[in-house]
Amino acid sequence: MKTLNLEAKIGAILLVLLVLMALFAPLIAPGDPLAISGEAMLRPFASEAHWLGTDRLGRDVLAGLVHGTRTTLLVAFFSAAAALIVGSIVGTLSGFLGGLADIVLMRITEAFQTVPGFLLALATISVTGPSVPTLILAISLGNWTQAARVTRAEVLSLRERDFVAAARTLGMRPLEIAFREILPNAFGPTASLAAISVATAILIEAALSFLGFGDPNRVTWGSMIAEGRTVLRAAPYLSIVPGIALVVTVLSIHLIGRGLSHTERLQP
Amino acid sequence: MTETYLNVRNLNVSYGKTIAIRNVSLQLAKGDRLALIGMSGSGKSTLAMAIAGLLPKQAHIEGTIDFAGRRPKLGSDIGVLFQDASGSLDPVMKVGDQIAEVVMTHLGMSWISARVRAAELLDRVKIPKALSRLNSYPHEFSGGQKQRIALAAALAGNPSILIADEPTSALDTVIQKHIVDLLGELVKDGGLTLLFVTHDIALASQQADQIAVIYQGEVVEAGASGQLLREPRHPYTKALINTHISLDRPRSKRLPQIDMAGLQ
Amino acid sequence: MPPLASFFLKRLLTALPVLFIVLVGSFLLLEAASGDAVDAYIARSGTLDAQQIAQLRMEWGLDQGPLYRFEAYVTALAQGDLGWSTAFERPVTSVIAERLPVTLLLMSIATGLAFFLGSLLGIAAGARPGSVRDRLLSTGSLALYAVPGFWLGLVLIVVFAVDLRWLPIGGMESIASGKAGLARMADIAVHLVLPVCALAMVYLALYLRLMRDRMAEIWRDPFVKGLEARGLTRRRIVWRHVARNAVLPVITMLGWQSAAMLGGSVVVESVFSIPGFGRLAAEAVARRDTPLLLGVLLCSAITVIIANLLVDLAYGKLDPRVRIGR
Numbered sequence: 001m002k003t004l005n006l007e008a009k010i011g012a013i014l015l016v017l018l019v020l021m022a023l024f025a026p027l028i029a030p031g032d033p034l035a036i037s038g039e040a041m042l043r044p045f046a047s048e049a050h051w052l053g054t055d056r057l058g059r060d061v062l063a064g065l066v067h068g069t070r071t072t073l074l075v076a077f078f079s080a081a082a083a084l085i086v087g088s089i090v091g092t093l094s095g096f097l098g099g100l101a102d103i104v105l106m107r108i109t110e111a112f113q114t115v116p117g118f119l120l121a122l123a124t125i126s127v128t129g130p131s132v133p134t135l136i137l138a139i140s141l142g143n144w145t146q147a148a149r150v151t152r153a154e155v156l157s158l159r160e161r162d163f164v165a166a167a168r169t170l171g172m173r174p175l176e177i178a179f180r181e182i183l184p185n186a187f188g189p190t191a192s193l194a195a196i197s198v199a200t201a202i203l204i205e206a207a208l209s210f211l212g213f214g215d216p217n218r219v220t221w222g223s224m225i226a227e228g229r230t231v232l233r234a235a236p237y238l239s240i241v242p243g244i245a246l247v248v249t250v251l252s253i254h255l256i257g258r259g260l261s262h263t264e265r266l267q268p
Numbered sequence: 269m270t271e272t273y274l275n276v277r278n279l280n281v282s283y284g285k286t287i288a289i290r291n292v293s294l295q296l297a298k299g300d301r302l303a304l305i306g307m308s309g310s311g312k313s314t315l316a317m318a319i320a321g322l323l324p325k326q327a328h329i330e331g332t333i334d335f336a337g338r339r340p341k342l343g344s345d346i347g348v349l350f351q352d353a354s355g356s357l358d359p360v361m362k363v364g365d366q367i368a369e370v371v372m373t374h375l376g377m378s379w380i381s382a383r384v385r386a387a388e389l390l391d392r393v394k395i396p397k398a399l400s401r402l403n404s405y406p407h408e409f410s411g412g413q414k415q416r417i418a419l420a421a422a423l424a425g426n427p428s429i430l431i432a433d434e435p436t437s438a439l440d441t442v443i444q445k446h447i448v449d450l451l452g453e454l455v456k457d458g459g460l461t462l463l464f465v466t467h468d469i470a471l472a473s474q475q476a477d478q479i480a481v482i483y484q485g486e487v488v489e490a491g492a493s494g495q496l497l498r499e500p501r502h503p504y505t506k507a508l509i510n511t512h513i514s515l516d517r518p519r520s521k522r523l524p525q526i527d528m529a530g531l532q
Numbered sequence: 533m534p535p536l537a538s539f540f541l542k543r544l545l546t547a548l549p550v551l552f553i554v555l556v557g558s559f560l561l562l563e564a565a566s567g568d569a570v571d572a573y574i575a576r577s578g579t580l581d582a583q584q585i586a587q588l589r590m591e592w593g594l595d596q597g598p599l600y601r602f603e604a605y606v607t608a609l610a611q612g613d614l615g616w617s618t619a620f621e622r623p624v625t626s627v628i629a630e631r632l633p634v635t636l637l638l639m640s641i642a643t644g645l646a647f648f649l650g651s652l653l654g655i656a657a658g659a660r661p662g663s664v665r666d667r668l669l670s671t672g673s674l675a676l677y678a679v680p681g682f683w684l685g686l687v688l689i690v691v692f693a694v695d696l697r698w699l700p701i702g703g704m705e706s707i708a709s710g711k712a713g714l715a716r717m718a719d720i721a722v723h724l725v726l727p728v729c730a731l732a733m734v735y736l737a738l739y740l741r742l743m744r745d746r747m748a749e750i751w752r753d754p755f756v757k758g759l760e761a762r763g764l765t766r767r768r769i770v771w772r773h774v775a776r777n778a779v780l781p782v783i784t785m786l787g788w789q790s791a792a793m794l795g796g797s798v799v800v801e802s803v804f805s806i807p808g809f810g811r812l813a814a815e816a817v818a819r820r821d822t823p824l825l826l827g828v829l830l831c832s833a834i835t836v837i838i839a840n841l842l843v844d845l846a847y848g849k850l851d852p853r854v855r856i857g858r
C-alpha cells in the first residue's frame with residue numbers, strides 16, 4: 001500500500017478510535033444506555049459520574065454516544081458493503097452481457113437513481129418496520145447505483161483487454177470470465193466509492209433515526225439529537241454533542257477516502 | 269551589420285538530474301530566421317521554451333535571456349506556435365474571441381476593434397470567409413485550419429519574434445506545406461524574427477537563413493544554412509544530412525535514426 | 533423535425549421506461565403495505581363493521597388479483613389520480629400540489645446559493661492548486677461536506693434564532709401577520725434564510741470540491757500553455773478559460789443533485805416546521821399513509837427527471853461541442 005498522506009492518517013486514526021469505542025462500548029459505559037442513570041438534564045463536565053451530562057430523562061449522554069457508535073458503524077458498514085456488492089454485480093453483468101440485459105439493467109439503475117435515496121429508505125422502512133437489518137436493506141437500496149455505473153464503465157474498458165481474450169481462448173464461460181477475471185479487476189475504482197457509500201449511509205441512518213424511524217431498541221446519534229431537540233432552548237448541548245460525533249465520523253471517512261483515491265476525483 | 273536583438277548567454281537548463289541544455293549562447297538580429305535542428309530529446313523544445321519563458325516549474329534555469337535590454341514579454345514580444353494546434357486553443361471559446369482577447373490585452377484596443385482585427389488576422393492566415401468564422405469554435409475547423417488560427421492568435425499581439433516548435437509535424441504532408449509556406453510569407457512580410465524548431469533538415473534550409481544544430485543539449489554547430497549544408501563540420505551534422513531527410517518523404521521515414529556510437 | 537423537439541422526444545422515450553420501473557416499484561411497495569393501510573384506516577376511523585370493511589377492501593381492489601390492482605393503479609395515475617390520502621382525507625394530488633411549490637422554492641434557492649458560492653470558492657481554490665488558500669478551502673469543504681443538514685439546522689436555530697434572536701425559529705411565514713405583497717415576501721424570505729443555509733451547505737461544499745478538482749485537471753491541459761504563451765493575464769486565464777471549462781461538467785451534476793436535495797429537504801423541513809413536500813414524506817410514513825407516500829415517491833422521481841432534462845438543455849446551450857438534437 002502506498003504511504004498515506006497526513007489527512008488520510010488523521011482519518012484512519014479517528015476511525016480506529018471510533019471502531020475501538022464501538023467494540024468496547026460495554027466496558028467504557030457498562031449497562032443499558034437507554035436506562036435512567038441519574039439526575040435529569042445535568043450539564044456537561046458538571047458531574048464526575050456523567051462527564052457529558054444527562055438528557056431530559058436522566059440518561060447518560062456519554063453512554064449514549066459510545067453505544068451509538070455501534071449502531072452507526074454497524075448499519076453504515078453493512079449497508080455500504082451490500083450496496084457495493086450489489087452495485088458491482090449489476091455493473092459487471094450489465095457491462096459484460098451488453099445488449100438487452102445491459103439496457104434493462106441500466107434503466108433499472110436509472111430508476112433507482114431517480115428516486116431520492118432517502119425517500120426510498122423511508123418508504124422501505126415504512127413497509128418493513130425499523131430494525132438494524134431492515135435499515136441496512138433500506139439504506140443500501142438507494143446507495144448501489146453509483147457502484148453499478150462505475151463498475152460497468154470499468155468493465156466495458158476491461159473486456160477489450162488482453163487477459164479477457166486469453167480467458168476466452170482458454171474456454172472459460174462468459175459468466176465465469178465476468179466474475180473470475182473482470183470483476184476483481186474492476187473492483188479497484190469501485191472500492192474508492194466505498195468511502196462515499198459509508199458516509200452516505202451514516203448520514204441517512206442518522207436522518208432516519210432523527211425523524212424517529214430508527215431502531216427504537218437502540219441508541220443512535222440521530223435519535224439523541226432528536227431527543228435533545230425537545231429541550232433545545234434549555235440544553236442545546238444535548239443535540240450538539242451527538243452531532244459533533246456524527247461530523248467527526250463522517251469526516252474521518254472522507255479523509256481516508258480522499259487519501260486512498262488516486263485521482264481525487266471520485267471523492268468530492 | 270544589424271544590432272543584436274535577442275541575446276541568449278550561457279543558458280543552462282536542467283530537469284532535476286537531467287541536463288537538457290548546456291551552456292548555450294545565441295544571438296539573433298532583427299529579421300533573422302534561425303532553425304534549431306537535432307534529433308528527438310536533444311533539447312530543441314527546451315531551448316525554445318526557455319527563451320519564451322514557458323518552461324514547466326520543475327525546470328531549473330541559469331543564464332540570461334535579453335531582448336532589447338529586458339526580458340522578452342510573451343504575446344507582445346514573442347509569439348509561440350506549438351506542435352499541437354488544438355492544444356493551444358480553448359475548446360469552448362469562439363476563435364474570434366480567442367484572437368480578440370490577445371489583441372485587447374496587448375494593443376489596448378476596444379472589444380469591437382479587437383474583433384475587427386481578429387477578422388483581419390484570420391483572413392491573413394487564409395481562413396476562408398474569415399468574418400463569419402469568428403463565431404466558430406475550434407472543433408469546427410480542420411487540423412490545418414486550427415494551426416492557422418493558432419498562428420493568428422500568436423501574432424495577434426504584434427510580436428516581433430515568432431517561436432515555432434515543430435508547428436507542422438502533427439499534420440499530413442500536403443497541409444504541412446501550406447502551413448510552412450504561410451509561415452514563410454508572414455515572417456517575410458512582417459519582418460519577423462523566426463526561431464524554428466524542426467527535425468527536418470530540408471525544411472530548416474528552406475525556412476531559415478541560419479541553422480543551429482543541437483546535440484545532447486549543446487549547440488554543436490551553427491551558421492548560415494547554405495554554408496552549413498554544403499560544408500558540415502560536425503559529424504552529427506554530416507550524419508543528419510546523409511539521411512537525406514526531405515519533405516517529400518513520408519514522415520515516418522524522416523525521423524533521423526542515427527547510430528551515434530560511430531560518431532563519438 | 534426541429535432539433536429541440538427531437539431532443540425532447542428522445543428524452544421522453546428514455547424517461548418512460550424509467551418511470552414505468554418506478555411505478556412498478558411503488559406498486560410493489562403498495563402491495564407490501566396495503567394490508568396495513570386498511571388496518572390503519574380502520575384504526576383511525578374507529579368502529580367499522582365487517583360489511584363496511586369488506587366494502588372498503590372491495591373499493592381498494594383487495595379482493596382482486598395484484599395484476600388487476602396494478603392496472604387500476606396505472607389507469608388512475610394516467611388520469612392524474614394518485615389515490616386517496618388516508619391521513620389528510622383528501623386526494624393525494626391536491627395534498628402534493630399544495631406542498632410541492634414550497635419545497636421547489638426552497639430547493640431552487642438552496643441550489644442557486646450552493647452552486648454560485650460553491651463555484652466561486654472552488655475557483656478561488658482551483659486558481660492555484662496546491663496553494664495555502666487551496667488547502668484551506670479544500671479541507672474546509674471536506675469538513676463542511678461531513679455536516680448533516682438537519683443538525684446544522686439545529687445549530688443555526690440555537691445560534692441565530694434562540695441566542696441572537698435575529699431570525700425566526702421556524703415556519704414558512706409569520707402566523708396571522710396579515711401581511712401581503714412585498715411585506716409578505718420579505719417575511720417569507722426571512723423565514724427561509726436558515727432552512728436554505730441548512731439545506732445548501734453540503735452542496736456548497738460539494739460544488740467547491742468539484743470545481744476545484746476540475747480546475748486542477750484543466751490546468752494540466754496543454755491549451756492552457758497556449759494561453760500563457762499569448763501573454764494573457766493570469767486573471768483572464770483563470771476566469772475566462774480554466775473556470776469556464778471546469779464549470780461545464782459541474783453543471784451536469786445539478787440534475788442528480790436535485791434528487792439528493794429532495795431527500796435532504798425531508799429532514800430540514802421537519803427541523804424548521806416548513807409545510808413542504810419533504811416533510812409530507814415523513815408525515816406519510818409516520819401516519820402510515822401509503823398512497824400518499826407513493827405519490828410523493830412518484831412526484832419526486834418526476835421532479836428529478838425534469839430537473840435532469842432542464843440541466844441537459846442548459847448544458848447543450850453552454851457547451852459548444854454539444855449540439856442538442858444532432
Ligand SMILES: Nc1ncnc2c1ncn2[C@@H]1O[C@H](COP(=O)(O)OP(=O)(O)OP(=O)(O)O)[C@@H](O)[C@H]1O
Binds near residue numbers: 287288
Ligand atoms: N518536463 C520535463 N521533465 C523532465 N525532463 C524533461 C522534461 N521535458 C524535457 N525533458 C528532458 O529534457 C531533454 C530535452 O527534451 P526536449 O523536449 O527539449 O527535446 P526535443 O529536442 O524537443 O525532442 P523532440 O524532438 O522529441 O521534441 C530530454 O532528455 C527530455 O527527457
Ligand SMILES: [Mg+2]
Binds near residue numbers: 312313433
Ligand atoms: Mg520537442
